[in-house]
Amino acid sequence: MSTTTFTIPEGLPYVGASLLSTVFLITGQTIIVGLRRKAAGIKYPQMYAEKAEVEKSVDALRFNCAQRAHQNTLESIPLLYLTTCLAATKFPIVAASLCGSWVVARVFYTRGYVTGKPEKRIWGAEFGTAALIGLLGTATYVVGSAVKAQLGF
Numbered sequence: 001m002s003t004t005t006f007t008i009p010e011g012l013p014y015v016g017a018s019l020l021s022t023v024f025l026i027t028g029q030t031i032i033v034g035l036r037r038k039a040a041g042i043k044y045p046q047m048y049a050e051k052a053e054v055e056k057s058v059d060a061l062r063f064n065c066a067q068r069a070h071q072n073t074l075e076s077i078p079l080l081y082l083t084t085c086l087a088a089t090k091f092p093i094v095a096a097s098l099c100g101s102w103v104v105a106r107v108f109y110t111r112g113y114v115t116g117k118p119e120k121r122i123w124g125a126e127f128g129t130a131a132l133i134g135l136l137g138t139a140t141y142v143v144g145s146a147v148k149a150q151l152g153f
Helices: 012-040 051-056 058-088 092-113 118-151
Strands: none
Touching: 012 058, 012 092, 051 058, 058 092, 058 118, 092 118
16 A cells, blocks of 8 residues: 655645635625514524515515525535635645635625625625636646656656
């Protein structure tokens, strides 16, 4: 049985900080959804306001937008965590910077979306997508290089 040595790269605490910031992001979004739910009078377990409720109430529309921003973030988080962790094995500063950029973009995305005007989320969405693509490219390079080395290329 062979042994493999794994060296923790310098700069890894930055990765931890950037990943931890996602907890604050998601917690903030959860609070916003709760406040918007209360303002709209939407009871649990109803996930979104119905079309008729939205047509009658701007608060119901804002609740739906807040809920969607939160759900979309939750859908993206596994991709962010995986690509950040993989990229960080060789490029921790790059990984932390891109992850942190994604979080900042998500703040702008959320702030724009919860206005009830979904088009205001676009800047945050585009910037966040660019950060995630950067992480995907970096993680792919790291994994590809490791596989190539294992195969002897």
